[in-house]
Amino acid sequence: MPVPVPTRQAVAAPSGRWVPVMLPVLVVVGTILLLWYAGAVGLNAPQVTERLNNAGNPWGWSDLVSAAWAMERPVLPAPHQVALDFYRSLVDHDIDNPRNLLFHAGVTLSATLLGFGLGLLLGVVLAVGVVHSPVLDRGLLPWIIASQTIPILAIAPMAVVVLGSLGYPPLVSKAVISMYLCFFPIVIGMVKGLRSPEVLQMDLMRTYSASRPQLLWLLRLPAAVPFLFASAKVAIAASLVGAIVGELPTGAQAGLGARLLQGSYFGQTVQIWSALVMASLLGVALVGLVSLAERATARLMGTRP
Amino acid sequence: MTGAVNSAVNVNAGTDARTGAGTGAGTNLSATDPAAMSATVNMNAGMRQSGFALGAVAVFAALMALSTWILLQVHGSGPRAQDTPALWLALAVWAVLAGLMLNRLALLQQPKPLRLLAPGLLGAALLFIWEVGVVGWNVPRVLLPAPHAVAQALVTRWEVLWPDFQQTAIAVLAGYAIGCGAGLAAALLCDRVDFLRRGLLPLAGLAGAVPIVGIAPIMVMWFGFDWHSKAAVAAVVTFFPMLVNTLAGLAATDAMHRDLMRTYAASHNATLAKLRLPGALPFIFNALKINSTLALISAIVAEFFGSPIYGLGFRISAEVARMNVDVVWAAITLSALAGSLFYGLIALMERGLTFWHPSYRQ
Numbered sequence: 001m002p003v004p005v006p007t008r009q010a011v012a013a014p015s016g017r018w019v020p021v022m023l024p025v026l027v028v029v030g031t032i033l034l035l036w037y038a039g040a041v042g043l044n045a046p047q048v049t050e051r052l053n054n055a056g057n058p059w060g061w062s063d064l065v066s067a068a069w070a071m072e073r074p075v076l077p078a079p080h081q082v083a084l085d086f087y088r089s090l091v092d093h094d095i096d097n098p099r100n101l102l103f104h105a106g107v108t109l110s111a112t113l114l115g116f117g118l119g120l121l122l123g124v125v126l127a128v129g130v131v132h133s134p135v136l137d138r139g140l141l142p143w144i145i146a147s148q149t150i151p152i153l154a155i156a157p158m159a160v161v162v163l164g165s166l167g168y169p170p171l172v173s174k175a176v177i178s179m180y181l182c183f184f185p186i187v188i189g190m191v192k193g194l195r196s197p198e199v200l201q202m203d204l205m206r207t208y209s210a211s212r213p214q215l216l217w218l219l220r221l222p223a224a225v226p227f228l229f230a231s232a233k234v235a236i237a238a239s240l241v242g243a244i245v246g247e248l249p250t251g252a253q254a255g256l257g258a259r260l261l262q263g264s265y266f267g268q269t270v271q272i273w274s275a276l277v278m279a280s281l282l283g284v285a286l287v288g289l290v291s292l293a294e295r296a297t298a299r300l301m302g303t304r305p
Numbered sequence: 306m307t308g309a310v311n312s313a314v315n316v317n318a319g320t321d322a323r324t325g326a327g328t329g330a331g332t333n334l335s336a337t338d339p340a341a342m343s344a345t346v347n348m349n350a351g352m353r354q355s356g357f358a359l360g361a362v363a364v365f366a367a368l369m370a371l372s373t374w375i376l377l378q379v380h381g382s383g384p385r386a387q388d389t390p391a392l393w394l395a396l397a398v399w400a401v402l403a404g405l406m407l408n409r410l411a412l413l414q415q416p417k418p419l420r421l422l423a424p425g426l427l428g429a430a431l432l433f434i435w436e437v438g439v440v441g442w443n444v445p446r447v448l449l450p451a452p453h454a455v456a457q458a459l460v461t462r463w464e465v466l467w468p469d470f471q472q473t474a475i476a477v478l479a480g481y482a483i484g485c486g487a488g489l490a491a492a493l494l495c496d497r498v499d500f501l502r503r504g505l506l507p508l509a510g511l512a513g514a515v516p517i518v519g520i521a522p523i524m525v526m527w528f529g530f531d532w533h534s535k536a537a538v539a540a541v542v543t544f545f546p547m548l549v550n551t552l553a554g555l556a557a558t559d560a561m562h563r564d565l566m567r568t569y570a571a572s573h574n575a576t577l578a579k580l581r582l583p584g585a586l587p588f589i590f591n592a593l594k595i596n597s598t599l600a601l602i603s604a605i606v607a608e609f610f611g612s613p614i615y616g617l618g619f620r621i622s623a624e625v626a627r628m629n630v631d632v633v634w635a636a637i638t639l640s641a642l643a644g645s646l647f648y649g650l651i652a653l654m655e656r657g658l659t660f661w662h663p664s665y666r667q
Binding site (some may be wrong): 021024025026027028029043075134135137138139140141142143146148150155161162164166232233234236240241244245248256257260261263264267269272273275276278280283284286287 | 313395404407408411412420423424427428431447448500501502503505507511513514515516518519520521522523525526527598606609610611621625627630633637640641644645649
């Protein structure tokens with residue numbers, strides 16, 4: 001899992017230079033869309049030709065293409081089919097209707113946020129412990145790092161089943177998986193951040209005869225804030241993955257992961273793709289929210305003019 | 306990550322070392338420099354510490370044996386609910402003693418192998434507490450099997466688990482190779498064509514926020530139930546970290562180094578092969594390490610969406626449904642061991658190829 005180090009260099013381009021920044025992105029996105037449409041024709045062609053031949057009428061290229069882009073259960077749906085399905089699911093149904101994607105997104109979001117909160121808490125507590133105790137530092141930190149080579153998502157189904165049989169709601173079991181995935185980047189980032197004050201600053205605090213809690217609260221924690229946010233961006237994306245995978249087993253009825261699984265059982269490819277779009281939008285929005293919080297905090301702390 | 310572990314000398318010890326070395330005024334002597342510590346430790350102390358460590362390990366083992374014996378005495382053949390206070394007491398005493406010992410051991414840094422002692426013993430202690438706790442409190446097997454049950458399942462079900470492992474390993478290795486190779490190739494292409502880099506990099510950054518594992522059902526639909534679909538998922542998942550890291554690595558060379566290459570009239574390709582790619586190696590290895598776990602996870606998750614009747618992911622979901630939790634844990638242990646081994650191999654390769662990097666210099 002990447003452990004980002006915050007940098008000072010601003011990524012925002014000066015205003016008025018949107019064209020040179022956006023043009024390459026738009027060209028690449030356009031190329032991908034073109035390839036996608038071409039791929040939709042290519043991948044759906046075998047089924048489409050079979051159907052057209054069965055219909056018995058003579059058919060040409062244009063028939064093939066338009067049929068390939070309008071199949072009900074395509075191998076690869078065309079982008080506009082996905083977009084239409086996505087839009088329909090938002091507009092045609094009430095928000096508490098299981099056919100509305102926002103309903104599923106809400107279910108997944110609650111588990112994601114709960115897991116993120118728990119992971120944040122666990123990560124910060126562990127990091128503070130690691131910074132202050134040699135045992136945790138030398139003994140536990142290597143295990144925390146090793147724990148990430150365990151494909152923990154593999155125990156997601158088990159955690160859901162076991163915690164479910166103990167009477168916990170699925171929300172909790174999904175959140176536990178999310179928590180496991182997202183505490184790690186937080187621990188690593190926070191340990192780095194809590195150690196980031198320079199010797200000179202630490203010495204100054206000591207000349208003030210600051211106690212260890214004061215040292216933590218007044219110097220180490222403020223110094224760790226940029227590291228915390230950099231880690232939180234990785235962690236919240238990981239948390240979303242955990243929540244979605246947590247919904248795969250046990251035949252859950254609600255959530256984006258359940259939607260993916262149902263789509264895969266019934267061959268509803270368009271439904272899978274629109275659930276994927278929703279999941280991607282959710283992920284981007286969550287990371288964006290963390291970035292916004294980062295900026296607001298930076299302004300409050302006066303680190304950025 | 307290794308940086309975080311290596312710089313694990315706390316600030317108090319650092320300042321002690323500084324005064325000890327007699328360079329009190331030097332702020333340039335970093336508090337997190339292990340060399341400053343080792344300078345003050347003479348050979349004699351090293352010998353004494355080795356002796357202490359050996360003794361500590363012996364005491365640790367004796368403690369474990371003693372508390373096991375006490376437990377067996379208390380419990381006889383099987384655990385009973387009314388014995389839990391005794392169990393609490395035994396575990397508490399044991400934990401306090403082990404904690405004190407670990408506290409001393411964690412400060413030992415000098416002969417290098419001793420650094421492995423604290424994490425090793427802590428791991429053993431956690432495993433021991435798990436075992437004693439699960440057996441002692443009679444935790445339901447469904448909730449958490451004891452380590453010995455997991456080991457037993459690993460041995461007795463080996464004929465089933467080994468083909469599972471092979472099936473998943475093929476998918477992981479194939480997907481890993483394809484994904485990392487494609488990511489590297491794409492990064493080199495982006496390096497050549499700047500327009501492509503400016504178009505692809507923001508999208509690759511966005512991909513970090515997207516749960517890519519979700520494409521698993523689509524890949525299963527496209528490539529069938531066998532390992533090919535799992536390899537496809539692993540390939541897509543590993544592509545983006547490789548692309549982003551390699552591009553960052555290729556941009557990481559010093560302007561001075563690039564200028565030097567220019568004074569040699571080196572061509573673009575020569576600069577790439579002799580300066581920028583070697584310079585990017587730490588970043589590439591970072592991606593290889595991240596990807597080693599990502600590939601394993603995504604292959605296992607992809608198996609939840611449909612697989613032949615073997616494969617670690619299939620085994621896990623099938624045995625969960627039958628509540629054979631010890632087999633599930635055995636499968637997880639197997640994949641964790643394989644994952645750690647994979648990660649360790651890459652880390653060894655990294656050490657061999659990027660020996661010049663500051664984080665490995667003595």
